[in-house]
Amino acid sequence: MRRPDARPLYMQVEAILKERIVSGAWVSGQALPAEPELAADLGVSAGTLRRALAELERRHLIERRQGRGTYVAQQTSERALGQFFRVRNLAGNPVEPETLITRVVTAPASEEDVECLHLSPGAEVHRIDRSRIFEGEPRIVERITLPAALFPGLSLPLAPEQLGTEIYVHYRYRHGIIVVRADEKLSATPASEEDAAVLGCAVGTPLLLIERVTFDAAGRAVELRVSRLDTRAHRYAVEIV
């Protein structure tokens, strides 16, 4: 452990461990070495290591269980929904969405794509159009835009046994992309004719417009997602701390 690096040791350790996960040296579900061993390997004290591990746990990159061990976090539909799917019914309870993919194309990035995803002009993107269905009713129409360079040979949950699998699980296991954070900008917009046809509402019905940019563990912008939520029977939950 060298100290010309100005950052505190625990941050350096955190960066080293994060790199091992992001690079795939430690794979999802794998147990990390026990704390005393890992601390000795890294040449730091147990306390310093634990501080780094605590931060990785907060970012959902590892899971620690007393008595069992520390594991590289697995991406599951439950986790992806719990962390990133903020839709609630009017009683305030989470809803379980189904997904219907309507169109997948690969095309040159638009100006908006280039800006939001930090692409070079002319880069290619995949576009996924889909709707999300709660209790049989379509309530969201959305378009997901992905840099083609990060998702070569894009693979989607199209097989019947995968229909319940959240797309962030595929990012992780098919493309090695670990989603950790998203920035959203919210507004209200009237339903277009296409929106209305899918959602079963009148043209002009106010919809909640969600423009999400998603970031991975390496800090890259990996997804632009524009969603329109029909809020006649649902709400979007936010906590401010």
Added chain:
Amino acid sequence: MRRPDARPLYMQVEAILKERIVSGAWVSGQALPAEPELAADLGVSAGTLRRALAELERRHLIERRQGRGTYVAQQTSERALGQFFRVRNLAGNPVEPETLITRVVTAPASEEDVECLHLSPGAEVHRIDRSRIFEGEPRIVERITLPAALFPGLSLPLAPEQLGTEIYVHYRYRHGIIVVRADEKLSATPASEEDAAVLGCAVGTPLLLIERVTFDAAGRAVELRVSRLDTRAHRYAVEIV
């Protein structure tokens, strides 16, 4: 420091310190004793005390500055806006709101008030109707509902020299209420005639509807705020982690 209490020591210490702040034993802006002294007073080690202080800092109840000391956090308009005011212009930059209070009344709580604020039926509430103005244009109409029991003799920033003061600053210094957290439910709604008249938009224009319940450091629901944001030129920013 007794140990029949099942919680870890650092949580007990955190609760003790929080109580001193909430009760007013330590007032806003006051310096806490230095860490070694405070640790000795509490009968815990420096490390345990620091863990409790770190959590209080995360909740914005204290501020720590290396070389200077630890202080009970002061509520300022800048802090209130930075933490709780999520409106951005289309460039993504924060906006500085002005406030126009249009009506203040005290009335029995509605069913919604009782449920959101955990009141007993028949309790009284204050209602504040106001609009918020960015760059000269009214963009938000909102109603704030406060339990009259927590805000006796409600005092508001009505004097000219207080017009730039955020209302959470008044909660803190006039009523001893320290706002730390808020839960919001977002949806889209058409502008009513009154909304349209204030916001200068057409009736039916989609507005972002924000239903916020605010909590204080003691965990009490202290405010219900229903806002309608005109998103023609602004967005509501959210971060998901």
Added chain:
DNA sequence: CAGTGGTCTAGACCACTTT
């Protein structure tokens, strides 16, 4: 330069899980 918070260490002991 004195006083403050921030980092880092080494080690004891506790609580939980699995064998």
Added chain:
DNA sequence: AAGTGGTCTAGACCACTGA
């Protein structure tokens, strides 16, 4: 019983602030 993470301590040293 063995092995894991969780808590707590005591103390050294560093980095920053303000008189």
